[in-house]
Amino acid sequence: MIDLLQTIFGPFYQIIRFVHVAAVMVWLFSTSVAYSYYLVPIFKSWRRHPDDEQIVEMRNWVMERFDHGAILEHVAFPIIMITGPLLYLLSGYNSGDDWMLMKLLIVFGLFLPIEIFDYTISHFRGAKKNIRASGDGEDYERYMALHWNFFVYITVPISMLGLFVVFLAIVKPSFG
Amino acid sequence: MFQPFDEKPATYVRMAVLSALCLFLYLAGGFALFKFLLHGENWLSNWRFFLIAALLLALFARMHYRSMTSLDTHRLGRGWEQKEVAVKLPYEKVGERAQEETKPK
Numbered sequence: 001m002i003d004l005l006q007t008i009f010g011p012f013y014q015i016i017r018f019v020h021v022a023a024v025m026v027w028l029f030s031t032s033v034a035y036s037y038y039l040v041p042i043f044k045s046w047r048r049h050p051d052d053e054q055i056v057e058m059r060n061w062v063m064e065r066f067d068h069g070a071i072l073e074h075v076a077f078p079i080i081m082i083t084g085p086l087l088y089l090l091s092g093y094n095s096g097d098d099w100m101l102m103k104l105l106i107v108f109g110l111f112l113p114i115e116i117f118d119y120t121i122s123h124f125r126g127a128k129k130n131i132r133a134s135g136d137g138e139d140y141e142r143y144m145a146l147h148w149n150f151f152v153y154i155t156v157p158i159s160m161l162g163l164f165v166v167f168l169a170i171v172k173p174s175f176g
Numbered sequence: 177m178f179q180p181f182d183e184k185p186a187t188y189v190r191m192a193v194l195s196a197l198c199l200f201l202y203l204a205g206g207f208a209l210f211k212f213l214l215h216g217e218n219w220l221s222n223w224r225f226f227l228i229a230a231l232l233l234a235l236f237a238r239m240h241y242r243s244m245t246s247l248d249t250h251r252l253g254r255g256w257e258q259k260e261v262a263v264k265l266p267y268e269k270v271g272e273r274a275q276e277e278t279k280p281k
Contacts, residue, residue: 040247044247044250047248047250095214095215096215098207101210101211102203102207105203105207105210109202142178143178145178145179145180146178148180149180151247152181152244152248153195153244155247156243157195157199157236157240160236160239175207175222175225176225
């Protein structure tokens with residue numbers, strides 16, 4: 001099976017690498033401006049003035065647009081998860097390389113569960129637009145709070161570990 | 177069930193420190209364990225690796241705490257002591273700008 005994959009995809013190694021790197025860029029940075037300059041200011045205002053109707057209305061609009069905007073990031077992630085293992089098979093690097101083992105630990109042990117949770121609260125059970133359409137106001141507020149808590153908690157881990165993974169992939173350091 | 181965080185600095189300190197500890201155990205411990213299981217290499221005696229990992233994760237804890245307090249409680253500062261800062265509402269900013277524009281020059 002591995003030999004077959006290597007035979008089929010071997011000639012396309014550089015193209016797969018390009019697709020992988022492009023998808024990583026989209027995954028890591030596609031939501032950064034919307035997050036930093038639209039979502040964060042309105043959520044900070046909402047935390048300070050939770051009963052202000054204008055703020056709540058603006059918060060809802062921004063969050064629903066952000067849920068929609070996260071589609072870019074959430075299309076890029078599966079591409080990374082397909083091209084990454086393909087590159088692993090084709091490149092000859094393995095878990096014996098320190099940087100590769102660390103990268104695998106971060107991607108499969110941390111990013112994968114984080115993204116599964118993010119998919120759920122952005123597009124499935126916690127999609128704010130769908131909850132609003134269902135008319136369940138309490139559920140809407142609950143998921144709004146959950147999503148904000150998720151952002152508050154995850155901002156530093158995802159940005160630092162994301163950059164660390166890019167560093168590992170490019171510099172390929174040894175920890176010995 | 178899902179409520180915003182309580183805005184008490186101790187909550188964020190606890191979250192940041194616990195996260196850093198869990199990350200340290202998972203990344204440094206997992207790395208050493210897989211190296212031993214898959215390749216028979218003993219990394220437990222490599223104190224430099226664990227020391228650097230611990231230092232990086234201490235830095236991580238501090239940044240994590242500062243980020244969470246800044247995002248959720250409008251506090252800013254250089255260390256673990258964060259001071260509260262004022263946050264203007266978006267329509268207050270728009271109103272101020274409109275007033276400035278209508279002022280006679």
